Amino acid sequence: MKEKNPWHMPVTIIISVIGVIAIVALVTVAVLQNKPLHQKYKYGIVLDAGSSHTALYIYQWPAEKDNNTGRVEQTHSCKVKGKGISSYAADPWGAGESLTVCMQEAKQQVPVKRHHETPLYLGATAGMRLLNMENSSASDKVFEAVEQALQRFPFSYQGARILSGQEEGAFGWVTVNYLDDRLEQGLETTGALDLGGASTQISFVSDKYDGSESPSNSVTFRLYGNDYNLYTHSFLCYGKDQALRMALAYQTQLGPRTISDPCFHQGYNVSKEYSELYNSPCVSDRKPNGPPVTFNHQGMGNFQQCQEVVKRIFNLTSCKYSQCSFNGVFQPLLQGPFGAFSAYYFVMNFLNLTDTSTPLETVKDKLTQYCATSWAQIRLEHPNVKTKYLAEYCFSGTYILTLLTEGYNFTSESYSNINFIKKIKGSDAGWTLGYMLNLTNMIPAEAPDSPLLPHTGYVSIVTVMALLLFLLFILSLRPLWLRCSKRPQIV
Incomplete structure (x- = not known):
């Protein structure tokens, strides 16, 4: 058994x-x-109509996220050929037509089935602010032409408008901190330094600034459950192109036939028209009486003397507040790291001066050597750079250092807190992403709920x-x- x-x-x-x-x-x-599903995306398009050029940016985010809270990323950019739309005051329809090529690219980049629901925005900055001040009728006609051109495309057109300087600065700050994941994680924020052709912006959070001393410079955000009291200011006419006009206006105030400019290289000699120099609201009231038609613009190539010329366009003495930047504008003490983008990056990258671990005095020495290089040698070393841009790098580099140190009060120690940036995680630094995030409510005021456990x-x-x-x-x-x-x- x-x-x-x-x-x-x-x-x-x-x-x-x-x-x-x-x-x-x-x-x-x-x-x-x-199991994660096959990802579907929504899209948004923003046109940045700046003073010197227009750029188009396409953003995408996961379509299945509740309340459109998915991570937004830039997928494509297109630089519009030609100058900014403000330069088309005499030919407004040309402003609309200039956008066609980039808009055709957008049609190809965004899936056809998403066209009708993709929001399309155009934001104009300091160039159009100046045109609107000078000739509001011409400004309106440019916008009319731009709107008609954009409405021909199959997107959900949301309008075109001029951003205030405060909006431009604040949205740039949102972009930088959103891309760096500082807002969602509640980390210390990064200040934003933006330099365009016609204006410049500074925006940062200061623990000692409550907005009471200068309310016009205060913007309050509640993002992901955290409150941010942001200091921001925009200086119209202090973009690098208009700053150059002001520097030249200072040197031509007596109407000379020739000026020797320390901000341009030795050997540079170009005839320029007085009427063209003074056709901007930033300098029109300074035009000398009875000047000749043209003047010879000759270069001297001297950084120290150039810096003295640049300082003349700032008022560094008048201040009715406890502390100021320049022109009597309140500014709290600088705090934290800063991201410097747009023209800050492009100029300093060309000059090979984006490494801010380099002592400030060494940066000045390198710029001194660059400005002292002859114009013939500069052209020989950079044959593919347009002459207009190439000629202005000595001035632009000097202006940037002077603006940061004399204007915004960065010291030899705090200068190292600046990071010159073009992109963050594949997306361009600038106001456009922050602008779209705000208009589409992509950043919740309160922190979104998350699952208790990962998958x-x-x-x-x-x-x-x-x-x-x-x-x-x-x-x-x-x-x-x-x-x-x-x-x-x-x-």
Whole structure:
């Protein structure tokens, strides 16, 4: 007589198989239920109509996120050929036509089925601010032409308007900190330094600034459950192109036929028209009486003297507040790191001076050597750079250093807190992303809820619990095993 192994009993085998199938089914359902789906995206388009040029940016984010809270990324950019739309005052329809090529690119980049729901925005900055001040009728006609051109495309056109300087600065700050994940994680924020052709902006959070001393410079945000009291100011006419006009206006205030300019290289000699120099609201009231038609613009190439010329366009003495930047504008003490983008980056990158771990005095020495290089040598070393831009780098570099140190009060120590940036995680630094995030409510005021467990943790716990339940189930059958094992079997 032998006892048969209870595991060979049909009932036990059936129960075991059912248990295994139940575990496999439970784990499979858990995995499939939480498996990431094929990603679908929504899109947004923003046109940055700056003073010197217009650029188009396309952004995308996951379509299935509740309340459009998915991560927004830049997928494409297109630089419009020609000057900014403000330069088309005499030919407004040309402003609209100039956007056609980039808009055709947008049609190709955004999936056709998403065209009708993709918001399209155009924001104009300091160039159009100046045109609107000088000739509001011409400004209106430019916008009319731009709107008609954009409405021909199959996107959800949301309008074109002029941003205030405060908006431009604040949205640039939002962009920099959003891309760097500082807002969602509640980290210390980064200040934003933006330099365009016609204006410049500074924006940062200061623990000692509550907005009471200068309310016009205060912007309050509540983002991801955190409150931010932002200091921001925009200086119209202090973009690098208009700053150059002001520097030249200072040197030509007596209407000379020739000026020797320390901000241009030795050997540079170009005839320029007085009427063209003074056709901007930034300098029109300074035009000398009865000047000649043209003047010879000759270069001297001297950084120290150039810096003295640049300082003349700032008022560094008048201040009715506890502390100021320049022109009597309140500014709290600088705090934290800063990201400097747009013309800050392009100029300093060309000059190979973006490494701010380099001591400030060394940066000045390198710029001194660059400005002292002859114009003939500069042209020989950079044959592919347009002459207009190439000629202005000595001035632009000197202006940037003077603006940062004399204007915004960066010291030899705090200068190292500046990071010259073009992109952050593949997206261009600038106001456009912050502008779209604000208009589409992509950043929640309160921090969004998140699952208690990540997907892998959830699956692991379900698997362990299933195995544990199966083990307990098998153990619960032990009395049956014992009864079966005691039953004699005939062999």
